[in-house]
Amino acid sequence: VGLVLEGIRDSDNIRRVAAKALRCGKVIVVLKIGRSEKGKESVLAHTSALAGSDDVQDAFFKRYGWIRVGDLDQLLTTLTAFLCGRLPKGRRLAVVGFSGGTTSLSADLCEEMKLALPSLSEQTAAALRAELRGFLSAKNPLDLGGPNPRWVESVQRCIGLLGESGLFDMAVLVSARGDESYVPVLAAAAKAAYEKDLAFAHVLSVSGPVAESLKNKAREINVPLLQDIRRGFQSIRHLVEYGELKNRSRLREAVPERRST
Numbered sequence: 165v166g167l168v169l170e171g172i173r174d175s176d177n178i179r180r181v182a183a184k185a186l187r188c189g190k191v192i193v194v195l196k197i198g199r200s201e202k203g204k205e206s207v208l209a210h211t212s213a214l215a216g217s218d219d220v221q222d223a224f225f226k227r228y229g230w231i232r233v234g235d236l237d238q239l240l241t242t243l244t245a246f247l248c249g250r251l252p253k254g255r256r257l258a259v260v261g262f263s264g265g266t267t268s269l270s271a272d273l274c275e276e277m278k279l280a281l282p283s284l285s286e287q288t289a290a291a292l293r294a295e296l297r298g299f300l301s302a303k304n305p306l307d308l309g310g311p312n313p314r315w316v317e318s319v320q321r322c323i324g325l326l327g328e329s330g331l332f333d334m335a336v337l338v339s340a341r342g343d344e345s346y347v348p349v350l351a352a353a354a355k356a357a358y359e360k361d362l363a364f365a366h367v368l369s370v371s372g373p374v375a376e377s378l379k380n381k382a383r384e385i386n387v388p389l390l391q392d393i394r395r396g397f398q399s400i401r402h403l404v405e406y407g408e409l410k411n412r413s414r415l416r417e418a419v420p421e422r423r424s425t
Contacts, residue, residue: 166243167194167230172221182228191246191406193231195239196221229409231402237371238398241390245365245399248388251407252334252363256280257400258326259305260319260353261338266369266393267305270338273397279404281305288329295321305338311345320352327360334363336400338393342374347381354387363403367396 165185172178185192196218225232233239257279261267274281281304284292292302295318300309306326308318323335335357339346350366357364365388368374374389382389390396 165190165192166239167192168239169194169196170198179224179228182224182230186229186409189410191231192229193233193239193242193246193402194225195233195236196225229406231406233398233402237392238395241392241395242399242402245388245390245403246406248382248386249365249403250363251410252404253407254280254333255404255408256282256331256333257304258323258332258335258362259338260308260323260326260335261305262308262310262315263340264307266338266340267307269369269393270305270336270367270397273394277397277401279397279401282331284326285329285331288325288331291325292322295325316348316352319349320356323353323356323362324360327357327362332362334365334400334404336364336397337366338369338396339366340369341372342368342378342389342391344375344377347375347377350378350381350387351385354385365390365396365400365403367393367400369393 182192184190222232224230231242233242255278257274259267259270259274259281261270271281273279284302284304289302292306296302297309297312300307304326306322308315308322312318319337323337326332326335335353337350337353339349353366354364366382367390369392371392374391379389381387388399390399
């Protein structure tokens with residue numbers, strides 16, 4: 165559910181709905197408007213609803229697993245991630261890209277968003293070096309060095325090796341643009357990730373036109389195609405955090421309450 169929220173008129177009812185959504189695994193992504201004083205005035209003038217305390221509402225969202233975003237682009241990108249993406253089992257990412265710039269920026273964003281980038285074991289690094297061109301390094305994030313005649317099989321083989329290591333919960337493919345040449349690359353990367361039971365997403369490093377063939381392939385194989393590198397990794401963080409919340413909820417349900425005698 166994607167929700168643009170101006171104000172809450174019936175707090176008891178919304179708590180009931182929020183608890184039911186969490187039990188049912190129904191994700192709610194919320195854009196709360198009216199955070200600032202001027203914004204609250206605007207909401208009141210527009211809807212006659214009180215916007216309420218932002219801190220109280222934020223605590224409510226966190227309690228019930230509502231995913232809060234800051235603008236409409238984030239709302240749409242996060243919804244895309246949840247519509248297509250699998251929930252990762254943890255926050256350990258393997259990031260694969262085609263330039264040192266985008267992989268380095270990915271590393272910065274992962275650190276900012278507290279997404280883990282585990283270092284490779286020597287065994288996995290050695291296996292990857294056999295697949296890489298000589299000027300490239302076997303590390304995470306992994307730079308494959310741009311298009312080359314073997315890039316489809318190289319992507320598939322490298323993500324497969326990363327998946328076999330047991331070090332990761334999710335593979336993320338980062339590319340510079342959404343043109344038709346990436347269609348076979350996306351298909352190969354997703355196939356390798358899913359075969360190794362990894363969650364998977366394709367992040368485009370900038371916003372811009374995306375080839376219809378690439379969008380169609382992403383829909384066909386159920387892969388989230390996330391535009392803009394910051395929004396893409398924010399959406400992945402939301403997937404991770406919601407997965408952690410669901411795991412905590414399952415643990416609470418599995419442990420019976422102690423009764424006093």
